[in-house]
Amino acid sequence: MHRVIEYRHLGANQHQLVIEAPDIARAAEPGQFVIVRTEERSERIPLTIADFDKNQGTITLVILAVGFSTEQLCELRAGDHILDVAGPLGHPSELENFGTVVFVGGGVGIAPLYPQVKAFKASGNKVIVILGVRSKDLLFWEEDFKSHCDQILITSNDGSVGKKGFGTDALMEVMNSEKVDRVIAIGPAVMMRAVAEKTGKIPTVVSLNPIMVDGTGMCGACRCTAEGKTRFACVDGPEFDGHTIDWDELVSRQRMYSEEEKMVKGENKVPA
Amino acid sequence: MPEQDPQKRSRNFEEVALGYSEEQAVSEASRCLQCKKPPCRNGCPVSIDIPAFIKEVKEKNFAQALGIIKRTNSLPAVCGRVCPQESQCEGVCVLAKKFEPVAIGRLERFVADWGRKNDFQAPTENKEDKKNKRVAVVGAGPAGLTAAAELIQKGYDVTVFEALHRPGGVLVYGIPEFRLPNEVVDFEVEGLKKLGVEFKLNQIIGRTFTLDQLKERFDAIFIGTGAGLPAFLGIPGENLNGVYSANEFLTRVNLMRADRFPEFKTPVKVGAHVIVVGGGNVAMDSARTARRLGAEVTVVYRRSRQELPARAEEAHHAEEEGIVFKFLHNPLEIEGQDGWVKRMKVQPMELGEADASGRRRPVEKDCLPEWLEVETVIIAIGTTPNPLIPSTTKGLNITKKGTVVVDQERGETSLPGVFAAGDVTTGAATVISAMGAARLAAKAIDEMLA
Numbered sequence: 001m002h003r004v005i006e007y008r009h010l011g012a013n014q015h016q017l018v019i020e021a022p023d024i025a026r027a028a029e030p031g032q033f034v035i036v037r038t039e040e041r042s043e044r045i046p047l048t049i050a051d052f053d054k055n056q057g058t059i060t061l062v063i064l065a066v067g068f069s070t071e072q073l074c075e076l077r078a079g080d081h082i083l084d085v086a087g088p089l090g091h092p093s094e095l096e097n098f099g100t101v102v103f104v105g106g107g108v109g110i111a112p113l114y115p116q117v118k119a120f121k122a123s124g125n126k127v128i129v130i131l132g133v134r135s136k137d138l139l140f141w142e143e144d145f146k147s148h149c150d151q152i153l154i155t156s157n158d159g160s161v162g163k164k165g166f167g168t169d170a171l172m173e174v175m176n177s178e179k180v181d182r183v184i185a186i187g188p189a190v191m192m193r194a195v196a197e198k199t200g201k202i203p204t205v206v207s208l209n210p211i212m213v214d215g216t217g218m219c220g221a222c223r224c225t226a227e228g229k230t231r232f233a234c235v236d237g238p239e240f241d242g243h244t245i246d247w248d249e250l251v252s253r254q255r256m257y258s259e260e261e262k263m264v265k266g267e268n269k270v271p272a
Numbered sequence: 273m274p275e276q277d278p279q280k281r282s283r284n285f286e287e288v289a290l291g292y293s294e295e296q297a298v299s300e301a302s303r304c305l306q307c308k309k310p311p312c313r314n315g316c317p318v319s320i321d322i323p324a325f326i327k328e329v330k331e332k333n334f335a336q337a338l339g340i341i342k343r344t345n346s347l348p349a350v351c352g353r354v355c356p357q358e359s360q361c362e363g364v365c366v367l368a369k370k371f372e373p374v375a376i377g378r379l380e381r382f383v384a385d386w387g388r389k390n391d392f393q394a395p396t397e398n399k400e401d402k403k404n405k406r407v408a409v410v411g412a413g414p415a416g417l418t419a420a421a422e423l424i425q426k427g428y429d430v431t432v433f434e435a436l437h438r439p440g441g442v443l444v445y446g447i448p449e450f451r452l453p454n455e456v457v458d459f460e461v462e463g464l465k466k467l468g469v470e471f472k473l474n475q476i477i478g479r480t481f482t483l484d485q486l487k488e489r490f491d492a493i494f495i496g497t498g499a500g501l502p503a504f505l506g507i508p509g510e511n512l513n514g515v516y517s518a519n520e521f522l523t524r525v526n527l528m529r530a531d532r533f534p535e536f537k538t539p540v541k542v543g544a545h546v547i548v549v550g551g552g553n554v555a556m557d558s559a560r561t562a563r564r565l566g567a568e569v570t571v572v573y574r575r576s577r578q579e580l581p582a583r584a585e586e587a588h589h590a591e592e593e594g595i596v597f598k599f600l601h602n603p604l605e606i607e608g609q610d611g612w613v614k615r616m617k618v619q620p621m622e623l624g625e626a627d628a629s630g631r632r633r634p635v636e637k638d639c640l641p642e643w644l645e646v647e648t649v650i651i652a653i654g655t656t657p658n659p660l661i662p663s664t665t666k667g668l669n670i671t672k673k674g675t676v677v678v679d680q681e682r683g684e685t686s687l688p689g690v691f692a693a694g695d696v697t698t699g700a701a702t703v704i705s706a707m708g709a710a711r712l713a714a715k716a717i718d719e720m721l722a
Contacts, residue, residue: 023480027479027480037437041529043536043538043539044437044528044538068537083437084437084473085474086437086474086475086480087476087479087480089479213523213524213538214435214436214523216436216476216500216660217501217660218658219502219520219523220517221516221520223511224511230504230510235659235660248611249611252513253513255513255611256514256541257541260533260534260539260541261539263533264534264537
């Protein structure tokens with residue numbers, strides 16, 4: 001059992017949970033994820049570790065409430081418990097001094113950028129962060145990012161905060177004005193795909209978010225085509241070369257259970 | 273042994289074999305000749321004193337019978353159900369030469385079930401003094417549970433690390449409820465907890481802790497992580513929606529209870545026509561599970577019935593439940609529509625020369641492939657060990673097939689103080705062979721630490 005230490009609402013259906021998980025916090029590195037099962041009848045869902053504090057023994061999860069399982073998780077408050085949290089899983093991000101690194105975060109994908117931004121900055125990279133949101137109320141952690149990067153650019157689809165447009169527009173501007181050595185994108189598949197299509201020869205890393213069950217490599221639910229081969233995102237990734245992803249396949253596989261997801265949505269919550 | 277009617281059982285997940293009544297058990301036990309040099313005991317990979325426990329059954333001393341079994345087998349309710357007794361204890365029973373062998377597996381199951389019904393955990397009569405030494409067991413499958421049971425009884429402090437949220441390994445995520453109810457496994461695990469074994473769940477060794485970190489905290493390590501990495505065919509269309517590995521399909525149903533969706537929140541998608549590819553016990557389990565979820569199921573196997581690796585009893589049960597076998601056909605391609613499986617191209621095969629394993633190799637027949645209409649494909653062509661521990665542990669020798677290299681007698685790996693047994697050392701094999709090897713490794717750990 002893992003105690004929820006803190007709950008914060010991050011705007012619209014975005015929620016932040018800080019969870020007691022000392023073993024995971026101790027071992028965690030940027031880029032990794034956990035598998036969470038809220039209670040006995042819940043499914044196992046993957047969530048990227050958005051932040052971790054090795055001294056406090058906590059990890060932070062940022063969750064978009066989009067269906068039954070994520071909604072159930074987002075109803076938890078400080079003092080509540082999560083039945084199972086397993087991790088850290090997946091390969092940590094490849095971290096070196098690459099030169100100038102641009103991070104592009106979309107939606108709740110903004111959150112898992114944070115530990116990477118801190119680590120890349122600490123490794124001597126010039127770090128530029130682009131945060132893309134639909135509108136102002138969905139922007140979060142802006143101040144936290146500012147203290148760990150050289151430049152921050154905000155875009156919103158409706159122009160209510162930062163520049164009107166997409167994260168990719170800001171990325172194009174950066175690429176036109178300076179030499180970029182690496183791009184790291186985390187967000188919805190359509191957004192990561194758009195980034196990968198714009199970066200040409202610049203190495204572009206994306207963090208894939210397919211359906212997972214165990215998260216340890218024993219089932220292949222999360223398989224995707226990357227780097228020309230079938231790979232398991234949970235153990236071979238979740239980060240891959242964004243230029244080699246079969247995006248249509250990823251998006252199609254993400255929708256495999258859309259009918260079933262509708263069936264449980266809005267059902268009565270946690271059984272007593 | 274009485275069984276559920278095939279028509280009825282193909283629509284539920286309750287156990288197929290209903291088990292002996294007390295009268296049936298006593299009557300079967302009285303058939304045992306009580307051999308002076310019993311071959312059955314040598315046929316058992318964990319050397320249960322079979323005549324001794326059967327004698328107690330005959331005299332209705334069921335608690336004593338369970339005590340005798342538990343001396344060498346920590347999972348009798350499991351083994352009585354899933355062991356291939358025909359090629360082990362029962363295969364060498366002297367009665368087998370002229371008559372039916374004594375139904376040792378069914379008697380073992382009866383005794384274990386009696387213990388569970390009466391909430392009777394066998395006494396730990398051979399428990400030795402505390403040794404104040406700590407052993408880490410990695411993996412809570414049949415090998416890990418056996419090693420833990422042996423070591424706790426020898427007086428060691430035992431901690432089991434398990435990656436999933438429930439102990440049991442393949443016994444809880446793989447073998448279906450209708451062959452082995454998960455509550456049977458839970459009861460055995462509870463027994464180990466009562467003996468003092470500590471279980472740490474959701475801990476992925478190689479990630480949450482490395483093996484080297486465990487070595488700092490424990491006097492010895494036992495690796496029983498199995499062979500859980502599924503193989504795929506490598507044919508076009510394999511990543512279409514509707515294509516599952518058997519591991520994923522069975523995990524969704526057995527561990528996550530997708531058969532009870534939406535009460536349980538993990539979904540599973542099974543179309544009207546399901547093809548299972550493969551011929552082992554896992555293929556049979558997948559086919560029979562899909563049948564219970566309402567599908568018409570065809571098993572496609574590239575060799576003939578004679579080469580079927582599944583137990584004859586399992587294939588027979590599958591056929592009784594209406595599963596169709598398409599022997600001598602090999603999948604070439606899966607075709608989709610809108611991202612979903614639509615049909616599968618299969619090539620008719622014939623048997624050629626024997627290969628290195630002595631089995632006749634399937635070769636393509638000189639004829640055109642066929643197309644089969646299908647909505648769900650389950651790939652059950654085998655598994656290999658998970659590379660996580662080898663890839664994060666320096667100096668642990670592995671073979672080209674990814675199995676951990678061990679000394680056959682002692683289960684010792686290339687790292688001092690680190691032992692391994694079960695599928696991680698052999699590749700996918702049987703529950704009982706993993707348990708037998710785990711007993712030897714536990715003995716070697718005891719010899720090393722004593």
